[in-house]
Amino acid sequence: MLERELAELRVAWPETPDIASAVGARLAAPAPQRRRLLLRPAWQIAVAVLALVIAVVMAVPPTRAAVLDWLGLRSVKIEHREPRPSTFGSALQLGTPVTLSQAQRRFPVRVPTALGRPDAVYLSENPTRVDLVYRAGDRVAVLVTELRATATPVIEKAIGSASRFERFRVDGDPAYFISGGRHGFAYIPAGSQEPHFEDARLAGNTLLVERADGMLLRVEGRLNRDAAVRIARSVG
């Protein structure tokens, strides 16, 4: 009876928008569309971080011209030089400061395209992890860590009681978002049985993505989950 009533119900659905045209327009011009998406109002991090993103994107020659174009700043001249290893963020005690290209020669570093070139890069011994540091003014805005490890079996260890913990998936990979309070997390490095404990380095939130390729990705900063996920997904 209930089933029949449900089947006979006619719902006043909202009018279906013209999705085919919108999709066609986006597929016809994929590159600029994606760049713009990144900077829409939905991208809710602080203005400082937004400025950082633009600055970082500008440091990368192939995209610089396009970005300058739509900012109407084509005539601005920006010098681009290979930097010496920056020690910005050294208070976080992350490892040895190196340049991005030095790190890339020793570790398969994946730079998140949403953020572009990091302001400082730290490599661990061996190396088993790389930390990418992004600045806003004189503080560290975002920290992206890539390590060979798994987190799922031990993830809930070390998370502070004042923190909120969410489990979900990012493109099919297990993901965890730890927000609020002072928190840490545990992980098992590749080739080891013993869990290691890692404290949060910044006052902010932590996204962990345990990728199928063996990389444990951490995105930390004053980011909401959506923004952190966007950064994580832009890691190739």
Add this chain to the structure above:
Amino acid sequence: MVGRPLTEHELVERARAGDGAAYATLVRDHEETAFRIAYVICGNAADAEEAAQEAFVKAYRALGRFRSGEPLRPWLLAIVANEARNRRRSAGRRAALVLRAAGEGRPSGEAAPSPEAALLAGERRATLLAALGRMADRDRTVIACRYLLELTEAETAATLGVRPGTVKSRLSRALDRLRQEVGEDA
């Protein structure tokens, strides 16, 4: 050889080869169902539109992984539902889904009901839809897929991201809860 509409299989093959018009035809064929599924999951039209749009863009880029010869609709709906769920999650908490009944919903050919009967039937439909809107996401989605959107069991399974066998049991539990919600014994 002009005039025969292309089959879905032919359209998929053309879209894979980069034929945008062929893909647009496929999107048009499925955009209404896609949008409504996204609406049920997201709870509002703006997010549903964005989710459906994003899903079709992703589906186009993933066409190479689509197994030729399989029905396209379940594959597409799985991508749409996944996109909608991601959007809902990042939006955090949300209000109950608002669904309104449209018109009579009485099989054509039946005599028009008396004004009293029509009023009662209208109230009943509103009660049902309001109860559905208040249900937990997984219960509401399975009922909406099967009854409001008239998806097959296989399509519903793809949308929910579960095995086809799970749809039946989930649906039956959801219907039990809906019966309780509208004050009707199982």
